[in-house]
Amino acid sequence: MSDIKKSRVAIIPCDTYDEDTVYECLKKGLRELGGIEEFVSPGEKILVKLNLLSAAQPERAVTTHPSVLKAVLRILSEADCSFVRYGDSPGYGTCESVIKMLGVEEECFGAKSTSMSEAVHVDFPEGMTCREFDFCKEIVESDAIINVCKMKTHALERITGAVKNVYGFVCGYRKAAGHVKFPNATVFARMLADIHRCTKPRLHIMDGIVAMEGNGPGSGDPVPMNVLIVSRDPVAIDAVFCYLVNLDPEIIPTNSQGIRMGIGTDKEEEIEMILCGKDGSRVITKSELFEKYGNPDFDVPRGKPRGTFLMRYSGLMTRLARRPVIDTSKCVKCGICVNHCPVPGKAVEFKNGKDNPPVYDYKKCIRCYCCQEMCPKHAISAKHGLLIGRKRKDKR
Ligand code: SF4
Numbered sequence: 001m002s003d004i005k006k007s008r009v010a011i012i013p014c015d016t017y018d019e020d021t022v023y024e025c026l027k028k029g030l031r032e033l034g035g036i037e038e039f040v041s042p043g044e045k046i047l048v049k050l051n052l053l054s055a056a057q058p059e060r061a062v063t064t065h066p067s068v069l070k071a072v073l074r075i076l077s078e079a080d081c082s083f084v085r086y087g088d089s090p091g092y093g094t095c096e097s098v099i100k101m102l103g104v105e106e107e108c109f110g111a112k113s114t115s116m117s118e119a120v121h122v123d124f125p126e127g128m129t130c131r132e133f134d135f136c137k138e139i140v141e142s143d144a145i146i147n148v149c150k151m152k153t154h155a156l157e158r159i160t161g162a163v164k165n166v167y168g169f170v171c172g173y174r175k176a177a178g179h180v181k182f183p184n185a186t187v188f189a190r191m192l193a194d195i196h197r198c199t200k201p202r203l204h205i206m207d208g209i210v211a212m213e214g215n216g217p218g219s220g221d222p223v224p225m226n227v228l229i230v231s232r233d234p235v236a237i238d239a240v241f242c243y244l245v246n247l248d249p250e251i252i253p254t255n256s257q258g259i260r261m262g263i264g265t266d267k268e269e270e271i272e273m274i275l276c277g278k279d280g281s282r283v284i285t286k287s288e289l290f291e292k293y294g295n296p297d298f299d300v301p302r303g304k305p306r307g308t309f310l311m312r313y314s315g316l317m318t319r320l321a322r323r324p325v326i327d328t329s330k331c332v333k334c335g336i337c338v339n340h341c342p343v344p345g346k347a348v349e350f351k352n353g354k355d356n357p358p359v360y361d362y363k364k365c366i367r368c369y370c371c372q373e374m375c376p377k378h379a380i381s382a383k384h385g386l387l388i389g390r391k392r393k394d395k396r
């Protein structure tokens, strides 16, 4: 018998956003982790951190669904937690506008929404990649953070889940500077792990009832995955997401760097998966989980991150490299992508005047995909170099 202490992950099948059903499912999952009382106490200041990327209808799967938020708040209220706030720091727009779009009241089960718009500088000398942050004031003021993330694809990190969701702790526009300072998926993932090490969220809940595939995190397609996932280990939650879509967890930078920096595990032998079904709870294996609830066609980049030695030195890598591309038929020339490009001197610009779509300078572009994430018309997607050429040829 192995004596490894495993990360416990509760997986709760749920195929509806009916509020009572989501509440019952979440409660069932938390019971497997010892109940909400394992994570918070009544006298504590609690922040429920959502994924409120932008003001989109809940059905678009851009944000944490309001039913999941309400279930969390209801459970906290029943546990006599009287100082609870909820929100996020969206990359574009305000927290208030996103919450309004979700149709949630400013006060819900005694909890209040909070704007997360004021920054506080935090030194973190123990940081392995990042030693200072400009966090939202609410992060610093809270005793306990509950991270309620969304199951989605992500152009930079391939997926966004529990590990990536903490980037919203960084206040407003300051997120853009982080992309320049940590300019690739690996180093960015290490910085995210430092945020976890610094802020230590107590509990992670993933809304995977309807996930987003394809051009995530803001412009992809909703796809039912019919699960809620709960754990105190953020990497293990993201690993279960990978298991469900038959994606190698090792190629996800937030997993591999999260492990290296000690915030969790993606190894099946180190994760105890508990399936909380209608007939009770039991341990489930990765293969059985995939067989019963998996989606092999989930649209997410699956290729290995590095090319062969020969490919790199033949220049093929440069031509193959993914890059943001504008679908000019969808572009309304709003300039949001230009405004959000964090690179000094801009890697996307109105080179042909504001009556034409912006144009990329791929030599300057660091592939942070802030432009893709923020485009309100879903006109930008990440494509491989050779595919861009092929599409152009097809169009001619
Ligand atoms: S943000 Fe999107 S719609 Fe706006 S200019 Fe850029 S590509 Fe066009």
Ligand code: SF4
Binding pocket: 324, 340, 341, 342, 343, 346, 347, 348, 360, 364, 365, 366, 367, 368, 369, 370, 371, 372
């Ligand atoms: S052009 Fe887009 S992907 Fe490239 S650096 Fe600017 S925001 Fe990032």
